[in-house]
Amino acid sequence: MSKFQFPESIMSRPVYGTLEPRLGHAHLFVADAEGAEAILDLAKKDPGLMSSAHIIFIPRATGETYVEQLKALRPAQFYSGPSYEAALPRLRRVFSDASMGLQVYLSGTEGLMGQAQSEAMQAGIAPAAIQTEHRGSVARRMQCVHCKGITEDVMTDPFVCSHCGLNLFVRDHYSRRLAAYQGVCIDAEDPGNVPDPVELYS
Amino acid sequence: MTIQFNDETFRDDYTFRNSDWAVKRFPFPFHEDSYMYSVNMEQHRGGPEGSVYEKRFDVDEHYVSEMKDRAIVLADDPLRCQSLPHMTLAGWDLLELIMVSKSEDYPDLFELHRDGNTWRWINKPLGIDDTFTFLDETTLPFGPMEYITRQSQGDFAVLDQRDDMLWMDAGMVTTQADWSLDFDIGMNFFEWHAPVPKAHEMGIFKRALKFLLNIQQGAPARRLNWTMTVNPLLDTSPENYHKWGIQKTGLTAENIGQKQFLRVELQTFYRLPRSNALAFPIRCYLIAFEDIVSVPKWGRRLHRVIRDLPEELATYKGFIDNRPKMLDYLSQYDDGLPTSPGVWPDLDTEPALSK
Numbered sequence: 001m002s003k004f005q006f007p008e009s010i011m012s013r014p015v016y017g018t019l020e021p022r023l024g025h026a027h028l029f030v031a032d033a034e035g036a037e038a039i040l041d042l043a044k045k046d047p048g049l050m051s052s053a054h055i056i057f058i059p060r061a062t063g064e065t066y067v068e069q070l071k072a073l074r075p076a077q078f079y080s081g082p083s084y085e086a087a088l089p090r091l092r093r094v095f096s097d098a099s100m101g102l103q104v105y106l107s108g109t110e111g112l113m114g115q116a117q118s119e120a121m122q123a124g125i126a127p128a129a130i131q132t133e134h135r136g137s138v139a140r141r142m143q144c145v146h147c148k149g150i151t152e153d154v155m156t157d158p159f160v161c162s163h164c165g166l167n168l169f170v171r172d173h174y175s176r177r178l179a180a181y182q183g184v185c186i187d188a189e190d191p192g193n194v195p196d197p198v199e200l201y202s
Numbered sequence: 203m204t205i206q207f208n209d210e211t212f213r214d215d216y217t218f219r220n221s222d223w224a225v226k227r228f229p230f231p232f233h234e235d236s237y238m239y240s241v242n243m244e245q246h247r248g249g250p251e252g253s254v255y256e257k258r259f260d261v262d263e264h265y266v267s268e269m270k271d272r273a274i275v276l277a278d279d280p281l282r283c284q285s286l287p288h289m290t291l292a293g294w295d296l297l298e299l300i301m302v303s304k305s306e307d308y309p310d311l312f313e314l315h316r317d318g319n320t321w322r323w324i325n326k327p328l329g330i331d332d333t334f335t336f337l338d339e340t341t342l343p344f345g346p347m348e349y350i351t352r353q354s355q356g357d358f359a360v361l362d363q364r365d366d367m368l369w370m371d372a373g374m375v376t377t378q379a380d381w382s383l384d385f386d387i388g389m390n391f392f393e394w395h396a397p398v399p400k401a402h403e404m405g406i407f408k409r410a411l412k413f414l415l416n417i418q419q420g421a422p423a424r425r426l427n428w429t430m431t432v433n434p435l436l437d438t439s440p441e442n443y444h445k446w447g448i449q450k451t452g453l454t455a456e457n458i459g460q461k462q463f464l465r466v467e468l469q470t471f472y473r474l475p476r477s478n479a480l481a482f483p484i485r486c487y488l489i490a491f492e493d494i495v496s497v498p499k500w501g502r503r504l505h506r507v508i509r510d511l512p513e514e515l516a517t518y519k520g521f522i523d524n525r526p527k528m529l530d531y532l533s534q535y536d537d538g539l540p541t542s543p544g545v546w547p548d549l550d551t552e553p554a555l556s557k
Contacts, residue, residue, distance in 0.1 A: 012389065012396035145382055145440045148281075166444055173397050177388040184440060188447025189523075 004138050007201070009172045014114070016134040021046035024103035024129075028094060029075075030116040032058040032084065034136030035108025036066030042105065043073045050075045054094060056087050058112065084112055091116065095123035107133040111141035111152055114179030121176070138200055143180035144168055150180055156197035158186045167194045204310065207266040207327055213274075218434035218488065224263055225493045229254050229466050230545045231426040235506040237515075239401045241409045246424035246470050254468060255424070258303040259354060260485065261311065266327050268355045268377070268436065275376040275437050276352075281384040282439070283348050285360070285372035292360045292372060293347030294337055295474035296481050300350045325353055347372055356468075356485030359383075361391075363478055368414060370394050371479075377436040377486040379429045379465060380443065380520065399514050414480060419473045427467040430521040430528075434463055434488045453524055458531045459492035462524070464504070491531060499542060499552040501535030508532060
């Protein structure tokens with residue numbers, strides 16, 4: 001199973017649901033890795049929806065596992081790309097065309113969903129038209145509060161900022177604008193005293 | 203009275219000092235011998251003469267030096283001042299509120315001359331004399347919020363109001379109790395308060411939000427909040443925590459009276475007329491422990507509050523490790539006598555320390 005039940009947390013931490021088919025004249029799916037499974041599950045509930053669907057998929061480590069299955073849903077448009085950054089110009093183009101009635105379905109990792117959601121909101125898509133479903137890795141996208149650099153796919157607490165090299169602890173405080181959790185120096189009051197990294201949620 | 207402005211620093215050599223005048227008017231935040239969260243709102247309609255509550259925007263002896271410190275912070279990190287694009291009108295509202303209030307409340311220090319939209323602003327302590335066109339950004343050296351808050355003590359959050367919610371959509375934040383505007387900008391009221399322990403479960407934020415959404419023009423409100431800071435460091439930012447955090451470990455029995463500061467925020471809330479945004483000034487006052495205990499009532503009370511504060515709050519406020527040292531020091535100033543109700547020093551009626 002790729003579904004993970006996140007523990008209860010503070011109010012800035014996003015909560016994710018299960019994608020449900022909705023009425024709309026256009027349906028945009030953005031997914032990475034195991035997020036494909038959420039699309040496949042939704043298509044079983046409402047196969048007709050795919051004729052007006054656009055799927056933007058970033059396979060990451062899943063390679064070809066889901067690509068043919070997604071294509072077999074016969075979406076109106078299908079794109080598979082090497083990274084979120086590579087897909088971003090396309091995503092922005094789609095959002096710039098969006099009109100009322102566009103439904104947005106995000107699935108996969110928190111980093112992917114968060115960034116696509118932030119993009120959608122900047123484009124003026126109503127929050128009520130955006131659904132999310134977490135699948136796959138529980139890694140976090142972290143912003144270093146000190147140097148502002150983003151470290152992707154953080155799996156341990158603490159971790160080393162990939163930009164400034166400080167040892168950061170992983171907070172649950174989350175910015176939707178940045179699509180990132182906050183990382184804060186763990187040894188500021190006792191330099192060098194850095195606990196061994198522990199895998200998140202372990 | 204004419205204010206004598208101190209030439210002092212809030213970093214490096216830390217020459218910040220409170221005069222006797224500043225000590226006696228300090229906004230001591232504890233009205234009784236214990237503390238727990240509450241929606242402790244009251245109307246902001248003046249207060250006793252000379253108190254920090256008297257004027258709409260209190261100006262004190264630290265004004266000029268605090269503004270120098272702010273300029274240093276902004277030069278180092280411009281992200282401490284941000285305004286989302288839809289908040290410019292609220293920035294003008296805030297500029298008007300502060301200019302009108304200060305020129306009326308301190309006519310010897312500030313002057314505002316308005317001829318239609320042509321405004322002349324004179325700020326004597328900072329040596330500013332600018333003429334600009336109200337609502338025309340091109341006529342000011344900064345955006346309106348940044349321009350006026352570079353001349354006003356305290357941090358400023360400007361909250362947009364929509365969908366029965368407040369949104370942290372603009373701010374000038376350089377004297378904060380360890381929160382990041384750059385991270386929190388764009389968040390709603392519940393999101394930016396998310397890290398605060400206990401208060402959500404107690405329903406504090408739901409009630410506070412309901413109150414704040416209903417603040418009307420001309421009827422501002424205020425409350426106090428507090429924490430602890432080692433050294434008179436205004437800029438206790440998360441951004442620089444890896445630099446200042448180590449200072450928290452420098453307390454000794456000998457220096458704690460001079461180095462440990464009670465940090466109090468006078469928070470006020472104003473409805474803004476054109477934008478319907480809420481201005482949320484957060485004014486920081488610092489006082490050394492040795493100055494607090496010079497007021498017998500405050501010394502007794504602070505000892506009891508810190509001693510009995512739930513561990514979770516002492517942790518959240520960042521002084522759990524230093525609490526034993528604080529209590530060793532403060533207990534010398536608690537003789538067990540009862541204290542009078544309310545926040546005021548009551549120097550003429552409270553007994554001197556008897557131990």
